[in-house]
Amino acid sequence: MALPSLRPIVAALLLAACDSSEPAAPRDAGNDLADSPPTPDVTPDAADVTDVTDVSDVAVRRLPAIEGIAELPDMNPDPRIVEVSLTSAPAVAHWREGVDTDVLAYNGITPGPMIHARVGDRVIVHFRNEMEDDTTVHWHGLRISDLMDGSPALQEPVRPGGEFTYDFVVPDAATFWYHSHIGTAEQIERGLYGALVVHEAEPPVVDRERIYVLDDVKLASSGQIAPALASGPDIGRGRYGNVLLTNGQTTPVTATAARNAVERWRIVSAANARSLRVRVDGAMWKVVGTDGGLLPTPYEASEIVVGPGQRYDLEVRMEDGSASAATLVTTVLTSLADGGLADRDYTLASVTLDGEVAPRPAWVAPSVTLPNAAPEMAQALNWALSGRVVDGGVEFTINGVAGLGHGSHTAAHDYIERVPQGRPVRITLRSDVSPEHPFHLHGQFFQIVAPQSRARLEPGLKDVVLVRGAEPVTILSYFENPGRWMVHCHISEHAERGMMSEIMVLPPSP
Numbered sequence: 001m002a003l004p005s006l007r008p009i010v011a012a013l014l015l016a017a018c019d020s021s022e023p024a025a026p027r028d029a030g031n032d033l034a035d036s037p038p039t040p041d042v043t044p045d046a047a048d049v050t051d052v053t054d055v056s057d058v059a060v061r062r063l064p065a066i067e068g069i070a071e072l073p074d075m076n077p078d079p080r081i082v083e084v085s086l087t088s089a090p091a092v093a094h095w096r097e098g099v100d101t102d103v104l105a106y107n108g109i110t111p112g113p114m115i116h117a118r119v120g121d122r123v124i125v126h127f128r129n130e131m132e133d134d135t136t137v138h139w140h141g142l143r144i145s146d147l148m149d150g151s152p153a154l155q156e157p158v159r160p161g162g163e164f165t166y167d168f169v170v171p172d173a174a175t176f177w178y179h180s181h182i183g184t185a186e187q188i189e190r191g192l193y194g195a196l197v198v199h200e201a202e203p204p205v206v207d208r209e210r211i212y213v214l215d216d217v218k219l220a221s222s223g224q225i226a227p228a229l230a231s232g233p234d235i236g237r238g239r240y241g242n243v244l245l246t247n248g249q250t251t252p253v254t255a256t257a258a259r260n261a262v263e264r265w266r267i268v269s270a271a272n273a274r275s276l277r278v279r280v281d282g283a284m285w286k287v288v289g290t291d292g293g294l295l296p297t298p299y300e301a302s303e304i305v306v307g308p309g310q311r312y313d314l315e316v317r318m319e320d321g322s323a324s325a326a327t328l329v330t331t332v333l334t335s336l337a338d339g340g341l342a343d344r345d346y347t348l349a350s351v352t353l354d355g356e357v358a359p360r361p362a363w364v365a366p367s368v369t370l371p372n373a374a375p376e377m378a379q380a381l382n383w384a385l386s387g388r389v390v391d392g393g394v395e396f397t398i399n400g401v402a403g404l405g406h407g408s409h410t411a412a413h414d415y416i417e418r419v420p421q422g423r424p425v426r427i428t429l430r431s432d433v434s435p436e437h438p439f440h441l442h443g444q445f446f447q448i449v450a451p452q453s454r455a456r457l458e459p460g461l462k463d464v465v466l467v468r469g470a471e472p473v474t475i476l477s478y479f480e481n482p483g484r485w486m487v488h489c490h491i492s493e494h495a496e497r498g499m500m501s502e503i504m505v506l507p508p509s510p
């Protein structure tokens with residue numbers, strides 16, 4: 001059978017990519033979630049822990065507080081177990097003046113409450129689905145058992161009214177997140193995501209940690225979330241929102257800090273499709289961590305590009321003598337009244353400087369060693385990301401196959417690859433449709449090894465890599481975590497339209 005030429009599709013998709021009819025709304029046009037609950041201090045004060053026999057153990061176990069999102073209370077007194085309940089249900093958000101926007105939320109808020117643990121802890125999540133649709137919860141980036149991964153290919157969906165207990169040990173310290181893994185183009189867009197932070201056994205000492213979970217949501221003129229997968233550009237390029245959200249607010253998240261303070265800011269992108277160009281103004285800053293945790297060598301940057309699903313940890317030093325605030329800013333290509341396009345800055349968060357502390361030694365980078373990035377014996381694989389027009393629109397493919405998605409959770413398919421556990425594998429990802437694919441591997445980390453410029457600019461362990469335009473990018477993974485793992489584009493619309501498959505990581509036979 002002759003394949004239809006890809007050319008017109010590529011043209012259509014590129015055209016879609018340039019569609020700029022949905023500029024980000026000016027920040028002051030939206031309403032904020034100022035009435036959302038303040039971050040409760042769920043860390044017990046030393047004075048409160050009278051009923052625990054070994055107080056010193058509790059003191060040792062206490063995790064550094066993270067400001068920005070309410071933390072899910074840990075119901076388990078065992079200091080090595082974090083046990084929480086999480087419920088997905090319809091809720092409302094207040095993003096536009098006088099409008100109750102229908103959202104889907106974990107425990108009533110979007111982003112959902114933060115799950116907070118220390119590396120090596122056991123995490124037990126009693127999950128309940130109070131929505132009208134099936135769902136699962138995926139723990140993005142965690143190298144846990146595939147049976148606990150929330151993969152809809154492996155886990156029976158949690159039905160309306162149903163429950164499931166996720167139970168796993170967190171093997172790595174980093175900034176992670178969790179989200180729905182069924183009908184993601186709709187469920188994540190409508191709010192089903194939250195942060196999950198795993199602290200190092202000995203976290204670097206800072207004055208404060210903050211977390212910023214970023215998103216862009218597409219509101220219709222009614223103020224309700226526009227229907228999913230409903231337009232050409234939404235599918236071709238992936239859905240760009242017209243309202244920016246920081247920790248679920250349409251207005252900048254505000255806080256104060258003392259001059260000279262050293263802070264750790266954790267950035268998570270929950271956007272469906274838009275990569276966010278982010279920087280800090282009014283302070284000295286460095287990138288100290290990424291998807292897989294702290295970097296061996298922190299680096300300075302003028303801006304970072306946070307693709308959907310990616311995380312960055314920043315060290316922010318409040319040392320810019322003249323600034324009155326440190327701000328987290330994103331630059332968005334925005335359409336102008338005259339029909340042109342221009343970069344425009346939007347403030348996502350603002351930390352006002354107030355008072356002063358004595359300068360402290362800046363970030364003390366803990367020693368981190370990454371696996372050898374240039375193993376001689378790596379097996380080489382090529383994965384082609386593509387698409388084609390079929391009855392009913394565009395479908396996306398990996399190596400010519402449109403995989404899971406289409407809302408079908410258990411559709412028969414083959415693994416795109418079987419790889420032996422622990423053996424280095426280089427995968428070259430190449431795209432011939434759409435401007436960008438943030439490609440994600442479940443349950444594994446990898447490093448970018450080529451081209452050199454990318455390897456240098458985006459060091460460290462990742463679980464999402466931006467595959468841009470026609471430039472192939474090569475990643476290297478040791479596939480250390482055995483099992484059945486999803487691999488997919490993190491543009492939800494692409495994943496749901498077929499750019500989602502699985503690999504099998506085979507443990508050595510006994």
Ligand code: C2O
Nearest residue numbers: 138140309440486
């Ligand atoms: Cu955030 Cu299948 O992943």
Ligand code: CU
Nearest residue numbers: 437489491494
């Ligand atoms: Cu994609």
